[in-house]
Amino acid sequence: MPQTDWLFFRTALLDWYEPERRPMPWKGEPDPYRVWLSEIILQQTRVAQGLPYFERFVAAYPTVTDLAGADDDAVLKLWEGLGYYSRARNLLRAARTVANDLDGHFPDTYTGLKALPGVGPYTAAAIASFAFGRQVAVLDGNVYRVIARFAGDEAPTDGSSGRKHFQQAVDQAMGDTHAADFNQAIMDFGALVCTPRNAACPSCPLAKQCKARAKGTVYDLPVKKKSITKRSRYFHYLVIKDTKGSFLLQQRTTKDIWQSLYEFPLIEADTTDLRLRQLMESEAWPTWLEPNRITEGKRSLVYRQQLSHQTILAVFHQIEWRAPTKLPDRFVRIDRAAHSAYALPRVINRYLEDGTLTLDL
DNA sequence: GAATCGTGGTT
DNA sequence: TAACCAAGATT
Structure with a gap:
């Protein structure tokens, strides 16, 4: 993809984002604890499903120190019904690490954050950009879809090579745009406009340069190679x-x-x-x-x-x-x-x- | 690197 | 209905 295409991409994306931004209770004054908590809760989870859990956790444990002092069973109980329970176990492990070993302060770099249990590439980038203003681009399901479609990129998204490929693409797409805004914008855009099905292509501000739109492959992208067996x-x-x-x-x-x-x-x-x-x-x-x-x-x-x-x-x-x-x-x-x-x-x-x-x- | 970990919404 | 997928991480 030529640089000019990505320049159009980020310009149009940010123009769309300004009036459309979804209010999030943990945005505004960024508290690393609340950003971290929200990102763990939202892993593989819709905002609508995770929001009540976030509110209950913040009410029960206002600070990371409060959470670190909680009982395992109490945290699991608060997580009950949300699924992927290793997130709850790792949440407590990470909270205890921060409270006991890091003097109550979250790491402020991508690498430092990623060392916490339950914090992988996506979550480390999200916290680093949202809470600490670091210039790193997130790569989640929305980003894969939006980038793959705009670029008409048929490379598989799963697997480590796919991840590397699309991370490079989104890094280019972001350029020197403020990472926190860009990350929030592209994820909102994927959730509200460039959706898996019934995408809002007719009113999409990126449509005129969208390669998948031109080729008619919108619903063929992104590509995954493996399917799950039950x-x-x-x-x-x-x-x-x-x-x-x-x-x-x-x-x-x-x-x-x-x-x-x-x-x-x-x-x-x-x-x-x-x-x-x-x-x-x-x-x-x-x-x-x-x-x-x-x-x-x-x-x-x-x-x-x-x-x-x-x-x-x-x-x-x-x-x-x-x-x-x-x-x-x-x-x-x-x-x-x-x-x-x-x-x-x-x-x-x-x-x-x-x-x-x-x-x- | 492939397989596995929940639950709910959507089509 | 069954498949897909949602602000992924871990082993």
Whole structure:
């Protein structure tokens, strides 16, 4: 792409941006803590979905020091429902690093920021430009799309070579434009005008120089080479009510989905079509849950949840347990499941919201 | 470098 | 409906 094309690009983009800019609660006086928090929350997340979480986090933890002193479970609970829970775990790790090792101050360079857990290339560039005025261009899903279309660039965006290629392109596009404004403008433009589908090409201020528009390849760009494959998993949750009316939860610890969230004791099978009796006879049945101390209750319908790479099919089996006094380790009791202080996967909260727990077994 | 990590909106 | 994708990062 000739330099003159990029000059047109950034000029028209910034002209569009000035009247159209989306107000963000963390903009204005840039507080590195709030910029960082918002950028972590917004990773792979729409603004509309992340905004309420940002507000709740700032209210609960106004400063990075406040966040650093929080309990792991409290942070997970506040993150509950937002997904990609490693973000919440890394959020706390990074906050503790800043509070304990960096005297409460965030690094003010791209490289320093990128060293924080959960802060990758995009987020480091975003914080560096928005909070510290550094001259670095962000590269996110919007930028890939806007650049690929304007340049008619059919290079794949995934993979490290694609990332390098488009980073170079957006660096050229930005030129010496103020990075914070340019970054905000190009992401807003991708979210509001140059959208994945139903792009606003007829009213687009860049249309007359847009190569994809000229070639009719707008919806063929950007190009990705790999597509994801999904697998199905079949979860049988044991909703165990003891003699005091409490329910048992355990924390997920394995390197798997929902790590560090809580759930009912789980038996994974290769079908949802199993009765409690069959589960009892399986290898996976917990030894502490003696069959002669339980009474079978209701079996739920099949709950389905789509994850990015898996389809979860979950069945909930209610069980009354005449419990021995001693509770196995790593379990927690909850009195009112619906008001648990522990973060739960969405599929379990949906089950609880359906109110079956309030019915008699 | 490829695969994986959630959830909700959109088409 | 099922696929795509959203202010990506990590292993």
